[in-house]
Amino acid sequence: MAASTAVLLDVKGASRSFGGLKALSEVSLHINKGELIGLIGPNGAGKTTLFNLLTGVYPPSTGKILLNNESVGGMKPFKINHKGAARTFQNIRLFTAMTVLENVKIAFHQHARHSLFSSMLRLPKHFKGEEEITQKAMDILKIFNLADQAQETAGNLSYGNQRRLEIARALAAGPKLLLLDEPAAGMNPNETRDLMNLIAWIREEFDLTILLIEHDMSLVMGVCNRIYVLDRGILIADGTPVEIRNNPKVIEAYLGQEA
Numbered sequence: 001m002a003a004s005t006a007v008l009l010d011v012k013g014a015s016r017s018f019g020g021l022k023a024l025s026e027v028s029l030h031i032n033k034g035e036l037i038g039l040i041g042p043n044g045a046g047k048t049t050l051f052n053l054l055t056g057v058y059p060p061s062t063g064k065i066l067l068n069n070e071s072v073g074g075m076k077p078f079k080i081n082h083k084g085a086a087r088t089f090q091n092i093r094l095f096t097a098m099t100v101l102e103n104v105k106i107a108f109h110q111h112a113r114h115s116l117f118s119s120m121l122r123l124p125k126h127f128k129g130e131e132e133i134t135q136k137a138m139d140i141l142k143i144f145n146l147a148d149q150a151q152e153t154a155g156n157l158s159y160g161n162q163r164r165l166e167i168a169r170a171l172a173a174g175p176k177l178l179l180l181d182e183p184a185a186g187m188n189p190n191e192t193r194d195l196m197n198l199i200a201w202i203r204e205e206f207d208l209t210i211l212l213i214e215h216d217m218s219l220v221m222g223v224c225n226r227i228y229v230l231d232r233g234i235l236i237a238d239g240t241p242v243e244i245r246n247n248p249k250v251i252e253a254y255l256g257q258e259a
């Protein structure tokens, strides 16, 4: 899909400190609607901190975050989620004792239209809502090839499938912006390739804009339109995959990590 030039996410000079540590310094970046953008950088560069600011886990110490032209910096996570930003976590966060289907349904419930009042009173509208949610959850599980395991306990899924279920849950919120924190971590090369194809596909299918943190460089280079590079809290580069691969600052940051 050709990315339109309308800006969906605009980060202006965002900083975040923890005590004396500046985890992010004056970071400015933007993502246009429909883009698939990579966010890379050595360990401790501030990638997850940026996700945490974008999703309301922490407010920025300074700076602005605009989602669809609306200032969302400092809003509570559920509010930003309702405004259209959903994420997955580096460490998988599922309800491991519940079924695969229940995991997705819970995510839907947070966005269900039927009111708390009708749910409490178990009005007919409630049951209609339940049926609809079950159907929608099953539809998403089908896309992720998890429908056959809908009644399986989530904790029993393979690691790769647990990661896929996390993304399925994030999609239940009907996001415009999907933030994926190392979605392929711990996957084998085949699982990783399948996942990347799936991410490219859901972007089209759900009309998504995606920001992806990933350590696997070939993977980021293969799927992303543009890439931002953080190092020690500072944005040191942005550009196309080819530009980033040849950028001396990026090469130095990564060599510095290995040294």
Ligand SMILES: Nc1ncnc2c1ncn2[C@@H]1O[C@H](COP(=O)(O)OP(=O)(O)OP(=O)(O)O)[C@@H](O)[C@H]1O
Pocket: 018, 021, 023, 041, 042, 043, 044, 045, 046, 047, 048, 049, 050, 090
């Ligand atoms: N809640 C917190 N309290 C204190 N320090 C924090 C907190 N969150 C992050 N940091 C610090 O901020 C810096 C950036 O961490 P962050 O997790 O954002 O990096 P990262 O690029 O995601 O790293 P990795 O690739 O290792 O996941 C690190 O020095 C980290 O220890």
